Amino acid sequence: MKLKKEEKKRKIIDAAIKIFARNGYFNSRVSEIAKEAGVADGTIYIYFSSKEELLSAIFDEALQVFVEESKKLLEDIHDPIEKLKKIVFLHLKHLGANRDLAMVFQIEFRHNIVFMERLSKTRLADYFKIIEGVILEGQEKGLFKELNPRFCAKILFGIIDEMVTSWLIANKNYKLEKDADILVNTFVYGIAKK
Amino acid sequence: MKLKKEEKKRKIIDAAIKIFARNGYFNSRVSEIAKEAGVADGTIYIYFSSKEELLSAIFDEALQVFVEESKKLLEDIHDPIEKLKKIVFLHLKHLGANRDLAMVFQIEFRHNIVFMERLSKTRLADYFKIIEGVILEGQEKGLFKELNPRFCAKILFGIIDEMVTSWLIANKNYKLEKDADILVNTFVYGIAKK
Amino acid sequence: MKLKKEEKKRKIIDAAIKIFARNGYFNSRVSEIAKEAGVADGTIYIYFSSKEELLSAIFDEALQVFVEESKKLLEDIHDPIEKLKKIVFLHLKHLGANRDLAMVFQIEFRHNIVFMERLSKTRLADYFKIIEGVILEGQEKGLFKELNPRFCAKILFGIIDEMVTSWLIANKNYKLEKDADILVNTFVYGIAKK
Amino acid sequence: MKLKKEEKKRKIIDAAIKIFARNGYFNSRVSEIAKEAGVADGTIYIYFSSKEELLSAIFDEALQVFVEESKKLLEDIHDPIEKLKKIVFLHLKHLGANRDLAMVFQIEFRHNIVFMERLSKTRLADYFKIIEGVILEGQEKGLFKELNPRFCAKILFGIIDEMVTSWLIANKNYKLEKDADILVNTFVYGIAKK
DNA sequence: GATGAATGAGATTTCATTCAT
DNA sequence: TATGAATGAAATCTCATTCAT
Numbered sequence: 001m002k003l004k005k006e007e008k009k010r011k012i013i014d015a016a017i018k019i020f021a022r023n024g025y026f027n028s029r030v031s032e033i034a035k036e037a038g039v040a041d042g043t044i045y046i047y048f049s050s051k052e053e054l055l056s057a058i059f060d061e062a063l064q065v066f067v068e069e070s071k072k073l074l075e076d077i078h079d080p081i082e083k084l085k086k087i088v089f090l091h092l093k094h095l096g097a098n099r100d101l102a103m104v105f106q107i108e109f110r111h112n113i114v115f116m117e118r119l120s121k122t123r124l125a126d127y128f129k130i131i132e133g134v135i136l137e138g139q140e141k142g143l144f145k146e147l148n149p150r151f152c153a154k155i156l157f158g159i160i161d162e163m164v165t166s167w168l169i170a171n172k173n174y175k176l177e178k179d180a181d182i183l184v185n186t187f188v189y190g191i192a193k194k
Numbered sequence: 195m196k197l198k199k200e201e202k203k204r205k206i207i208d209a210a211i212k213i214f215a216r217n218g219y220f221n222s223r224v225s226e227i228a229k230e231a232g233v234a235d236g237t238i239y240i241y242f243s244s245k246e247e248l249l250s251a252i253f254d255e256a257l258q259v260f261v262e263e264s265k266k267l268l269e270d271i272h273d274p275i276e277k278l279k280k281i282v283f284l285h286l287k288h289l290g291a292n293r294d295l296a297m298v299f300q301i302e303f304r305h306n307i308v309f310m311e312r313l314s315k316t317r318l319a320d321y322f323k324i325i326e327g328v329i330l331e332g333q334e335k336g337l338f339k340e341l342n343p344r345f346c347a348k349i350l351f352g353i354i355d356e357m358v359t360s361w362l363i364a365n366k367n368y369k370l371e372k373d374a375d376i377l378v379n380t381f382v383y384g385i386a387k388k
Numbered sequence: 389m390k391l392k393k394e395e396k397k398r399k400i401i402d403a404a405i406k407i408f409a410r411n412g413y414f415n416s417r418v419s420e421i422a423k424e425a426g427v428a429d430g431t432i433y434i435y436f437s438s439k440e441e442l443l444s445a446i447f448d449e450a451l452q453v454f455v456e457e458s459k460k461l462l463e464d465i466h467d468p469i470e471k472l473k474k475i476v477f478l479h480l481k482h483l484g485a486n487r488d489l490a491m492v493f494q495i496e497f498r499h500n501i502v503f504m505e506r507l508s509k510t511r512l513a514d515y516f517k518i519i520e521g522v523i524l525e526g527q528e529k530g531l532f533k534e535l536n537p538r539f540c541a542k543i544l545f546g547i548i549d550e551m552v553t554s555w556l557i558a559n560k561n562y563k564l565e566k567d568a569d570i571l572v573n574t575f576v577y578g579i580a581k582k
Numbered sequence: 583m584k585l586k587k588e589e590k591k592r593k594i595i596d597a598a599i600k601i602f603a604r605n606g607y608f609n610s611r612v613s614e615i616a617k618e619a620g621v622a623d624g625t626i627y628i629y630f631s632s633k634e635e636l637l638s639a640i641f642d643e644a645l646q647v648f649v650e651e652s653k654k655l656l657e658d659i660h661d662p663i664e665k666l667k668k669i670v671f672l673h674l675k676h677l678g679a680n681r682d683l684a685m686v687f688q689i690e691f692r693h694n695i696v697f698m699e700r701l702s703k704t705r706l707a708d709y710f711k712i713i714e715g716v717i718l719e720g721q722e723k724g725l726f727k728e729l730n731p732r733f734c735a736k737i738l739f740g741i742i743d744e745m746v747t748s749w750l751i752a753n754k755n756y757k758l759e760k761d762a763d764i765l766v767n768t769f770v771y772g773i774a775k776k
Numbered sequence: 777g778a779t780g781a782a783t784g785a786g787a788t789t790t791c792a793t794t795c796a797t
Numbered sequence: 798t799a800t801g802a803a804t805g806a807a808a809t810c811t812c813a814t815t816c817a818t
Contacts, residue, residue: 005777024305024306024307026220026305026306027306029811029812029813030812030813030814031780031812031813034780039778039779040778040779040780041779041780041781041813041814042778042779042780042814042815042816043777043778043779043780045813045814045815046777046778050813050814051813051814103307106304107304107305107306107307107310110300110301110304111218111220111301111304111305112218112220112221112301113218113297113301113362113363116301116359116363117363117365120360120363135385138385142387143386143387144385144386144387145385145386145387147376147380147385151373151376151380152380152385154353154356154357154360155353155356155377155380155381157356158352158353158354158355158356158357159348159349159352159353160352161352161355161356162348162349162351162352162353162355162356163348163352165310166348168307169307169310169311169314171311179345182341182345183349186341186345186346186349186384187349187384187385188384188385188386189384189386190380190381190382190383190384190386191329191332191338191339191341191346191381191382191384192337192338192339192382192383192384193336193337193338193339199802202802223786223787223788224787224788224789225787225788225805228805233803233804234803234804234805235788235789235804235805235806236789236790236791236803236804236805236806237802237803237804237805239788239789239790240802240803244788244789245787245788245789393781396781396782412693412694412695414608414693414694415694417807417808417809418808418809418810419784419808419809422784427782427783428782428783428784429783429784429785429809429810430782430783430784430785430810430811430812431781431782431783431784432810433809433810433811434781434782438809438810439809439810491695494692495692495693495694495695495698498688498689498692498693499606499608499689499693500606500608500609500689501606501685501689501750501751504689504747504751505751505753508751523773526773530775531774531775532773532774532775533773533774533775535764535768535773539761539764539768540768540773542744542745542748543741543744543765543768543769545744546740546741546742546743546744546745547737547740547741548740549740549743549744550736550737550739550740550743550744551736551740553698554736556695557695557698557699557702559699567733570729570733571737574729574733574734574737574772575737575772575773576772576773576774577772577774578768578769578770578771578772578774579717579720579726579727579729579734579737579769579770580725580726580727580770580771580772581724581725581726581727587798611790611791611792612791612792612793613791613792613801616801621799621800622799622800622801623792623793623800623801623802624793624794624795624799624800624801625798625799625800625801627792627793627794628798628799632792632793633792633793
């Protein structure tokens, strides 16, 4: 029974990702999502209180999975630079493996400032914390300069973010994660010679 | 007469920036923009064929101004790193001086993939060209590693972009451009010690 | 359930006939029709895809009812002239009994050539077929001259049509069908003496 | 000067006939007519007080020309039946020679009952008077049955009207006036044999 | 819980007409 | 007289959400 409920929620979220990715949030109809999920329009409102809530749920779920996986996989790595590479690799792999989800992340979540503010204060904050933690660790180990860790985290996030968006827009079939290492190297060592 | 027409167009664009920034594109009413601009609803459609066209016009105009100014100011600078600092400084100053415009740039232009594709193939491409040119110049002068210049340009743009967005979301009153130098230094020399 | 749906459709069509007749198609508001039908504006669009579609539906339904009734009542009559009288009588009675419907038929259906072309190739064609059939029958029985049956049908239709329109415009209370017999007699025997 | 004024009025009327015929009254824009006539939008309002007035003017002018020509040409004819043939011939020739005008007459003038009422009480009444006069003359000469002349006129008008409309809808290239004689013969002698 | 018909507020855009030049 | 930019009222249709079944 409980499982059935979870299943239905899953179906609705998956349908929403697909539809939002295809048409954009504002041009997606709740009834379309319902159809794609194989449920009645009204059913969606049993599981989610509104269309926007459904968008939030996608974000929450995906980021939670991602944060948890990152934490777990980082446990066995000790070199901060390797850790950064793993984080970036996971980020790119996750989104690269699911273009629809990537679309929703890069485009649909940026719709309005209120939404973004809320997001960046919740799940996204956890993600930034992880990156910041690694930076700090690197600094403590004497590997990184004494820059503001939050500042560094933003830079790294900005780089990854741009890579994903640019991959989406290019609409070519290259592997998104292929550049993870060079990306981190450039972030860590800069573009200047020597 | 011609002037008057240009003036009215100006007024409408300024009003649109203000209203879009305040409410977001989808939650802004054309009639609101008209009221703010001091014209009749229908007048807007004499100058812009649709609400979306109006959004495009904001982007085009702002980026054109920016690209032109950048080109001019770069002429007198010869060090590639200084050039990058100037570009970043200008980018941050421009948007930092006009929070409404920044809002429209960071949030409202990202509404849908089609819109973004179109934008990134037009004006934005010019901007990327400028950054790429500087990177290439640095490489030719033996200052920068032989990385893909487009890749480097994306990284830099991603960093700047994240700074702006994060400044918007933070909603604090720090000067956006204050970090231009350290940002470029980090980009150029990396976060690693030595 | 099914019945309820049909009922609601009925109500909307009846309301539309009334409102179209009163104000004309172009000066009728969908919201007015909704109000008259006792449903919400949006409900109309569940049953009809557009305002024009609603106009078409009125025509289709009314003509279908009329064609079916004509066919049935003609079965028991054998004299072609009597058949023509019956057709004309029915036509006049139907519209004479429902001034609103007559208004829509005579005025609102003639709005544009495209609409008329479409109509005349569908339901109206059936109606012409019936008249033509009777003319042909009369010719086969040696009662009528060997004129082109389609030409004769057009003449008869033109006469009836003008009677209805002129009755509408006159806005007097005479029974429209009272002239059915004399009308057919004139059509059949002409206005010339002997 | 006066001539120039008349010329401009002419141009506007001709443009209006063309545009109304092409798109229908409601789907024609005043600005389109202005463009076609080679004048500014506002200029139309110097000559006609409104869009509807312009439609009226077309009707008035065309019918006036027609009524006057009919009267003149009928003077030399003495046989009522020949007179009817001439009237019908002229009616069909006039509209047959100018498909755009025909379109406006058959379709655009029937838009709303108020308009039709007004028309039928003014210019159209003159036209009916002419037909009625011929019928009466035929009756006085003992050629026609003692039917109500107005009734007969309506019948004849209905027949002609249907012929024109059906010609328009058919959109074939046959000469509209070719059936004038047979049409009148059928009207006068009926469809019955002997 | 699930359904899907019904709701009704609401927004973009059009276009006849005006009027300052 | 002629112009055409500006006006602003107004209407179709959409669609998130509800709720009786």
